[in-house]
Amino acid sequence: MSASAPMPVIERGTATSRIAAIATALIIALLAIAPRVLSAGAVDRMTALFIYVILAAMWNALAGFGGLVSVGQQVFFGLGAYFAIRLADAGLNPFAALFVSAMAVGAVSWPLSLFMLRLRNGEFAIGMWVIAALTHLLINLDRLVQGETGTSLISLNVYDAGPRRVTIYWLALASMTALLAVLFGLLRGSTGAAIRAIRDNEDAAASVGVRVTGTKRLLFVLAAFGIGIAGALWLATSITFQPKTYFNVQWTAYMIFMVLVGGIGTFEGAILGALVFFLIETWFGGTGVWYLVGLGATAVLFSLFLPRGLWGTIEERFGLRLLPVGYRVRLTGNPAALAGDGASSPPRQTIQHQERA
Amino acid sequence: MSLLSVENLVVRHGLLQAVRGVSFNVERGETLALVGANGAGKTTLLRAIAGAHPPAAGRVLLDGADLAGVPSHRRVGMGIALVPEGRKLFVQMTVEENLLLGRTARRPGDWSVDRVLEMFPNLKPRRHARTGHLSGGEQQATAIGRALMSNPDVLLLDEVSLGLSPAIVDRVYAALQGLIASGTTIILVEQDLNRALAVSDRVICMLEGRVALEGPSKEVSRDEVTKAYFGLHRKSGNVPA
């Protein structure tokens, strides 16, 4: 073996990540046929899980990747439901209304972003909350909604309960898959490099020509669109629309909990966080107020002691990367040349792109 | 016992080692000049002595007491005052407020706002002006005055002449001469070699985080210092590529 210098190999995936990709496809396929074996209640719970994953992934896209912590994302959740009500009332097919509504939410978020993205950090966070509060008040003025009395997506009742439940399940699964795929594609593409640059150092990114505001706007609109779908789907599962329920800051609290626990700024973390939240809700949701205290306390503890969340910590410890959105550089070459005096372990040094929230 | 001792001090900025095992002593009443190229580690060394930057290894001793783990604000109380590089005044506050802040540690001594204004008469009319609106010379005078207000045993001066016109630098150094004459112990970082040698008792030239040359200012030649400055003092064959 010649004493050649180590050749760095730039990789996008690892063996683990290729297995993960196949596993992901399998899981989605299994989930798609699952309603055949699941009970009605289980189908509803799974639909809720998909919606949670959407919420977590979208909030993570905004905060973890765009550096924009919002405590007013419930505005898009509420608007998603409200526009669906309005569109269905205007005669649109209720299922179609769910998606047209999300597009309307995305469209509304664009002009909003022109204004809100000029705020920073805490100002942006509470500024969004003010927007949510104001939107809630304005929608209460709509005669169709009848204030806090609320209304229903009655046109959905023409479908039988069974097929309706499964259809909503599939729509939620498809929406989740599509949104995650879009996010994954964004993070792997050229925008992904810009996003990571902004996350690591916004000023430095701007100085080397990264379009900071444009990239943030993209994430803001994507998050609004995704959370809009989530709100519309939630309406489809529960039929009734009460502004107080949908414009509740609790939704943002859930998003923050899921992302903080799962791992802010990691693609997989948001999904893991949604799963954890789903399980906690299933087991402890019945304990009422203590459940909420527990969620808040867990968020505080994670922010103080494990700010990288579960996935971020796992990733750091074990260098594990299932769905790689970055690049890794592996040094290969003559093991003896690298190990110096003939150490037995082959040096497989991997320099990993450090993920920081 | 030396007033201040630095023993094998190592200071890191992340992965970069800015100071790599520096040792020296300063006696009471002595003036020590630190010279060296940009990035030689002088500012980091002063900040580590002042407690603004925790060392990775080594010790700083004041009157024989180890300062490990003592935060900067308590070091001021023990008699170490730094005039930081770039002056670092509180620009939203007036000259007088900046000076009064120097007295936070409440060390007993002679320095007062009036005495600082005696020393720097150019500050007198600016007493109630915000320091953000001052000229460079006035700002530097305020920064030195602020450090003096803590009645320090050791005064650390980081590039006090940076960005000032020669006439102003003369004025600042004339004021420093007064301090030196009164027996204040001083460590100063200075880019102007002639000035550094003229004002100090001893000189240390730093190169890439290490002491390259140390000697009494009266005895070392300008040539020797210049060689140490650029790393040419080492034996031939040992010169870094």
Added chain:
Amino acid sequence: MSNQIIQGILLGGYYALIACGLSFMFSVMRIINLAHGSLAVFAAFALWLLASRFHVPPFLGLLIVLPLMAAIGWALQRFLLERSARGGALLPILTTFGLAIVIDNMLFEQFGADTRSLAPYIGSLSYDSWEWPGGIYVGKLAVIMFATAVILLGGLQLFLTRTRLGRSIRATSEDPDTAGLVGVDARRANAIAAAIAMVTVGLAGAFLGMRATFDPYAGAPQLLFAFEAAVIGGAGSLWGTLIGGIVLALAQTLGAQVHPQGFLIGGHAVFLVVLFVRLSTSGLGLRGLLRLPSRSAP
């Protein structure tokens, strides 16, 4: 109409009270405390508990609650915010938001969903009024509230400019690293600033309880009012906070004239309009908006 304007101005005193702690903490530590409103409601409940169970009148109860709030502020800074702020500018938002959820739901667990008020425990003060020239009646409580706000803001201003501790706090807010180099214990200065901020929150909570009703989830709207008043007034200046509070209250009063549900809408709307005008004229973003000096990098 002039009657309503005067009521609006006096209500602005309450908003200035609730805003000044938020704006003070932001200007010193650069942290927006999302648990701000919840802590005010906590103080109101503490006073209510003292009054209803132990027959301590609210004004006397402040002697217990305000020191308690100071201790809470000190502990909050030392054990939560200090650690959280080391993780960057975004983490404290999440920490304090989590804290708000904990406080709100603990209050709910302890006191239930009923709305409470301190009004029954302050006797005739809750409805007494003075007649001013021109047939205008102003509530005594509203006047006391406004006067408290003016005294508090003035006192805070004097404290910051005239005392050693005040200067230390200002120095820490401008540049904590250099503050340490001149002998200021920046951690202590921040903890004291947080304690002072929480005392103002305690006062605001007391007036919230006396002038209106509150329930365990009333913290969120108080946070929004505080934020809006602080931003309208420009968080950099304490007197600006008073102006901000008055503008917010007048806009709400005007909103209520236009539509029965217009009170809150008017407040939010004027906040957004002010924000929009400032952002589009300054071109600086919020740092310029709040007239804050840029902080030198540590």
